[in-house]
Amino acid sequence: MRDVSIIGIGQTQVGEHWDVSIRDLGSQAILAALKDAGIDRPSALYVGNMLSGPLAGQEQLATLLADWSGLRGIEAMKVEAACASGAAALRVGILAVASGWHDLVVVCGVEKMTDADGEEVTLGLMSAADAEYESIHGTSFVSLNAILMRRYMEEYKVAHDAFAGFPINSHANAVHNPYAMFKQAISVETFRQARMIADPINLFDSAPIADGAAAVVLCPTARAREFSHQPVRIAASSVGTDSVALHDRRDPLFLSAVYSSAMKAYQQAGIGPEDIDFLELHDAFSIISALSLEASGFAPRGQGTRLAEEGEIGLHGRLPLATMGGLKARGHPVGATGLYQIVEATLQLRGQAGANQIPRAHWGMTQNIGGVGGTAVTHILEGSD
Amino acid sequence: MRDVSIIGIGQTQVGEHWDVSIRDLGSQAILAALKDAGIDRPSALYVGNMLSGPLAGQEQLATLLADWSGLRGIEAMKVEAACASGAAALRVGILAVASGWHDLVVVCGVEKMTDADGEEVTLGLMSAADAEYESIHGTSFVSLNAILMRRYMEEYKVAHDAFAGFPINSHANAVHNPYAMFKQAISVETFRQARMIADPINLFDSAPIADGAAAVVLCPTARAREFSHQPVRIAASSVGTDSVALHDRRDPLFLSAVYSSAMKAYQQAGIGPEDIDFLELHDAFSIISALSLEASGFAPRGQGTRLAEEGEIGLHGRLPLATMGGLKARGHPVGATGLYQIVEATLQLRGQAGANQIPRAHWGMTQNIGGVGGTAVTHILEGSD
Numbered sequence: 001m002r003d004v005s006i007i008g009i010g011q012t013q014v015g016e017h018w019d020v021s022i023r024d025l026g027s028q029a030i031l032a033a034l035k036d037a038g039i040d041r042p043s044a045l046y047v048g049n050m051l052s053g054p055l056a057g058q059e060q061l062a063t064l065l066a067d068w069s070g071l072r073g074i075e076a077m078k079v080e081a082a083c084a085s086g087a088a089a090l091r092v093g094i095l096a097v098a099s100g101w102h103d104l105v106v107v108c109g110v111e112k113m114t115d116a117d118g119e120e121v122t123l124g125l126m127s128a129a130d131a132e133y134e135s136i137h138g139t140s141f142v143s144l145n146a147i148l149m150r151r152y153m154e155e156y157k158v159a160h161d162a163f164a165g166f167p168i169n170s171h172a173n174a175v176h177n178p179y180a181m182f183k184q185a186i187s188v189e190t191f192r193q194a195r196m197i198a199d200p201i202n203l204f205d206s207a208p209i210a211d212g213a214a215a216v217v218l219c220p221t222a223r224a225r226e227f228s229h230q231p232v233r234i235a236a237s238s239v240g241t242d243s244v245a246l247h248d249r250r251d252p253l254f255l256s257a258v259y260s261s262a263m264k265a266y267q268q269a270g271i272g273p274e275d276i277d278f279l280e281l282h283d284a285f286s287i288i289s290a291l292s293l294e295a296s297g298f299a300p301r302g303q304g305t306r307l308a309e310e311g312e313i314g315l316h317g318r319l320p321l322a323t324m325g326g327l328k329a330r331g332h333p334v335g336a337t338g339l340y341q342i343v344e345a346t347l348q349l350r351g352q353a354g355a356n357q358i359p360r361a362h363w364g365m366t367q368n369i370g371g372v373g374g375t376a377v378t379h380i381l382e383g384s385d
Numbered sequence: 386m387r388d389v390s391i392i393g394i395g396q397t398q399v400g401e402h403w404d405v406s407i408r409d410l411g412s413q414a415i416l417a418a419l420k421d422a423g424i425d426r427p428s429a430l431y432v433g434n435m436l437s438g439p440l441a442g443q444e445q446l447a448t449l450l451a452d453w454s455g456l457r458g459i460e461a462m463k464v465e466a467a468c469a470s471g472a473a474a475l476r477v478g479i480l481a482v483a484s485g486w487h488d489l490v491v492v493c494g495v496e497k498m499t500d501a502d503g504e505e506v507t508l509g510l511m512s513a514a515d516a517e518y519e520s521i522h523g524t525s526f527v528s529l530n531a532i533l534m535r536r537y538m539e540e541y542k543v544a545h546d547a548f549a550g551f552p553i554n555s556h557a558n559a560v561h562n563p564y565a566m567f568k569q570a571i572s573v574e575t576f577r578q579a580r581m582i583a584d585p586i587n588l589f590d591s592a593p594i595a596d597g598a599a600a601v602v603l604c605p606t607a608r609a610r611e612f613s614h615q616p617v618r619i620a621a622s623s624v625g626t627d628s629v630a631l632h633d634r635r636d637p638l639f640l641s642a643v644y645s646s647a648m649k650a651y652q653q654a655g656i657g658p659e660d661i662d663f664l665e666l667h668d669a670f671s672i673i674s675a676l677s678l679e680a681s682g683f684a685p686r687g688q689g690t691r692l693a694e695e696g697e698i699g700l701h702g703r704l705p706l707a708t709m710g711g712l713k714a715r716g717h718p719v720g721a722t723g724l725y726q727i728v729e730a731t732l733q734l735r736g737q738a739g740a741n742q743i744p745r746a747h748w749g750m751t752q753n754i755g756g757v758g759g760t761a762v763t764h765i766l767e768g769s770d
Contacts, residue, residue: 001485021517044624052512053438057520059512060467063626063760067633073645075624076760077473078465082445088462092477099484100386127437127444132406135442239429239460241448248452260458375448375461 004097005224005231006381008037008106008217009343014181014331016114017211022056026110027069029213029339033106034069037217037227044075044102048089048109049335050082051124055116065108075102081239082128083284084370085109086338087377090216094237097218109339110213121209125334128371130245142206142285144246144372146198149287152253153200156302160200163286164191165308166321167204167328170283173315174325176355177344181210181331205286210331214339216346230350235363236268236380244374255288255373258295262367265378266297269363273297276380277361278320278348280341282369283327292367296378320358323348338368338377349383389482390609390616391766393422393491393602394728399566399716401499402596407441411495412454414598414724418491419454422602422612429460429487433474433494434720435467436509440501450493460487466624467513467755468669470494471723472762475601479622482603494724495598506594510719513756515630527591527670529631529757531583534672537638538585541687545585548671549576550693551706552589552713555668558700559710561740562729566595566716590671595716599724601731615735620748621653621765629759640673640758643680647752650763651682654748658682661765662746663705663733665726667754668712677752681763705743708733723753723762734768 010032012025020028026047034040047062058064062076075096081088086109093107113121125141126134134144152158167186174180186204194203217227224231240261246252266272273296283289290304298319299307312318324330324344327337345364347353364381395417402410411432419425432447443449447461460481466473471494478492498506510526511519519529537543552571559565571589579588602612609616625646631637651657658681668674675689683704684692697703709715709729712722730749732738749766 023517050444051438053436053509056516057508057512058516059435059465060629060756060759061465063466063755064515064629066626067628072628073626073641075476076466076626077476077624079477080444080446080463080465081448081461091460091462092464092480095477095480095484095486098486099480101480101483123442124438127442130449131441131443132408239462241451241458241461243452243457244445244449256458370448371445374445 001098002100003221004094004218004234005221006216006346007219007224007228007231008033009346010036011179011214011340011343012212013179014210014212014333018115022052022058022110022112023064023068025112025211025213026065026108029215030065030069030106030108033215033217039104039217039227041071042074042104042106042217044096044105045071046089046092046107047078048086048338049078049111050080050085051111051113054124055120056112081375082370083334084338084368084375084377085335087368087379090338090342091237091239091377093218094234097220103219105218106215107218107339108213108215109336111333111335112211113209113333114211133245142198142201145285145287146201148252148372149200152287155253158305162305162309163205164188165313166283166286166289167191169308169313170322170326170328173323173356174329177324177330180325180329181208182329201285207284207327207332210333212331212333212336214336214343216339216342230384232346232349233382234379235382236265238264238268238378240376242374244371246372253291255291255295257373257376258292258369261376261378262296265380269380271363275363276365277363278323278358280345280366281321282367283322284332288369315356315358323353323356323358341366341368342379345381349381386483387485388606389479389603389619390606391601391731392604392609392612392616393418394731395421396564396599396725396728397597398564399595399597399718403500407437407443407495407497408449408453410497410596410598411450411493414600415450415454415491415493418600418602424489424602424612426456427489427491427602429481429490430456431474431477431492432463433471433723434463434496435465435470436496436498439509440505441497466760468719469723469753469755469760469762470720472753472764475723475727476622476624476762478603479619482605488604488608490603491600492603492724493598493600494721496718496720497596498594498718499596518630527583527586530670530672531586533637533757534585537672540638543690547690547694548590549573550698551668551671551674552576554693554698555707555711555713558708558741559714562709562715565710565714566593567714586670592669592712592717595718597716597718597721599721599728601724601727615769617731617734618767619764620767621650623649623653623763625761627759629756631757640676640680642758642761643677646761646763647681650765654765656748660748661750662748663708663743665730665751666706667752668707669717673754700741700743708738708741708743726751726753727764730766734766
């Protein structure tokens, strides 16, 4: 198996892009990544996307994006794993290079959500849940997470305030990220006063719907120095799954897909959670942040909010999280999110994260989650020092 | 790169399955393939599907199918390339095994279309076209193919009757395929009298909407004999793309994605079109059959219908096509079709095709096409003799 590295990255501003279509958005990120790698023509394109069918009436999206990016003819396909679609597409790109089938591959995550009808978006996101046992009863994706958060608060006697640290950290980190959707810091007061979305999830417990695209170029590590002075090595890539429906799990407060995916990743990289210098976690909801930290070995059960409460998740803390704003403040264009995480981790490992730079970052971990923990995709990236 | 073989196959009847959900349909094929391979637990599942989002409100489909098949926890993701989704998913499975990341992988194609509203299905299929330059003008997927067929008939002075051989052959071959949707033979008269769908495409020029699922189990060729007495080797796997929109092509009558994908496949397998013993082609429309034969090197330009007219595409002809009924008569559950082709080719290469058995079949070729030739995925399979 060939070792794989990242040699180029590209991203668009996350926000409301009513003036461009999904093909423009995607190809902006693809072309930026190719330029960063100094490459004209990769031999394959894998696209992470969840909702282009229902929201844009467009499938065969990867072929369309290849053509629109001037790459007509190359291998192309779309990969879907709900909100983990971006990292799942990266996984396919890694398989393509690791296998020896391709030397230069571009992976793009793209989603365009803000100019669709609100109900369409809600129904689209709901397709990440179990259609026949959850959606059919009228639950929304937010309400499923609300059930989880309520159960957590009850079971562990945790107050709602305990979760405040996650969005506060994400918003603080987004201030200096030029690509972030919300560049405003928030206080505990803002969090407390936020309107309720689905009790106990308030506006700041929940990541925003957004438009955006991010892309990376991959090649065999053995060739990486031809294209980049600072290649970033993919030290681990793993996918774990669980039941899609929340009620089918023995213990709903334990994200077993996250656990299995994280444990496989540590094993592949030959390191443990204590070695991770920063974590781009899937903070779609603050409850998912807490549960992910627990399932990934960063916190004991029921204590996922502690790191945040103790101030250890900031840029200079013990475990910096969501270093460029995370899903909460950089924004969450669902199929693109997994690639934003990779682009941001690469910036950190290259020392190009500007005001948000983590000191001495060598091991970066990214975690992209589909549904309410149904699919978890973990990557560990290693900087070249 | 590790060589990859097929060690198990499974399929469901193609038809109208109003009594089962998409998860049941998919897992029936998965469990059948695992049973055929004598395997309990593969380590990854890749699912080819196009329309589960809009038609069943279900994304994260691969994770759901893994769980429903008793495989909770394994790597899972869905792959989409319009009507070529099935073969694209197979491609990912091959990358996974070839890379060394996985030893035992199951790939499933599944689609459930017949119990959705007809307009929803038409709109869903239209998402295989270019949403902003084709669909928006009110074209349907059939009308795009009708434009192509009309142009072909005009340019090459070919009569509509010339295409009759394709559906007649497919229907004849479906008679003895227990999994086929239409087990009735048809005559030239039936073809001539069929009602028009979109002039010049009539009912028999066009493959039916259907429900179905098919699956295969892959492993490294070096291990294949542990699981199967008759492993089938994947000698070539390639993806070609073109513009999605028909009007963007220099020459609409030349399917360049099919051409590039076929030429790469011949090179990988080290053989030419003259060595192919049978071809499972993408006969979604009879015009696509003709154009595919031309672009794949089986017929000169403008003479794609000749093989059919000369009776060379039957089971004992020079180039047997659609040996188990093809998309036209076995049925075309879009995301599943690519895997049905692989399952059928495997049956031929194992000598298990019953009344439809091709004598001395050693090299089988399959071709799965997305959109009006936007994406083409070609595989060449080699029997173990």
